[in-house]
Amino acid sequence: xxxxxxxxxxxxxxxxxxxxxxxxxxxxxxxxxxxxxxxxxxxxxxxxxxxxxxxxxxxxxxxxxxxxxxxxxxxxxxxxxxxxxxxxxxxxxxxxxxxxxxxxxxxxxxxxxxxxxxxxxxxxxxxxxxxxxxxxxxxxxxxxxxx
Numbered sequence: 001x002x003x004x005x006x007x008x009x010x011x012x013x014x015x016x017x018x019x020x021x022x023x024x025x026x027x028x029x030x031x032x033x034x035x036x037x038x039x040x041x042x043x044x045x046x047x048x049x050x051x052x053x054x055x056x057x058x059x060x061x062x063x064x065x066x067x068x069x070x071x072x073x074x075x076x077x078x079x080x081x082x083x084x085x086x087x088x089x090x091x092x093x094x095x096x097x098x099x100x101x102x103x104x105x106x107x108x109x110x111x112x113x114x115x116x117x118x119x120x121x122x123x124x125x126x127x128x129x130x131x132x133x134x135x136x137x138x139x140x141x142x143x144x145x146x147x
Contacts, residue, residue: 013145015101037133040056
């Protein structure tokens with residue numbers, strides 16, 4: 001089994017604190033940022049950054065649905081980490097300054113991929129597909145914070 005990684009980024013016209021607070025607002029704004037690939041969104045504990053436990057289903061393809069139960073931590077300033085209790089997937093959101101009044105948001109997901117031919121296809125196609133899903137999240141984030 002090899003580690004699989006999907007990553008994408010976007011510069012948004014808002015200060016890092018506003019962007020981070022919006023991403024960390026699981027009980028409010030976060031649900032509005034999710035595209036149609038996400039369903040059954042539910043905050044089970046907390047709701048604002050560190051200590052949040054959130055559930056959703058992620059439909060990456062027409063046949064592949066992940067049931068995700070994510071523990072949220074904030075290991076450093078500007079960083080949210082979502083660890084899935086149901087798999088090896090870890091998603092990290094990093095928000096850093098990108099100039100006057102702008103922020104760079106980088107989202108990276110890693111997980112242990114399957115072996116064999118299935119693993120080959122997963123390593124080849126899953127990062128692109130997940131990248132497109134997170135591009136949609138970042139576009140909605142930009143629309144939310146650039147109001």
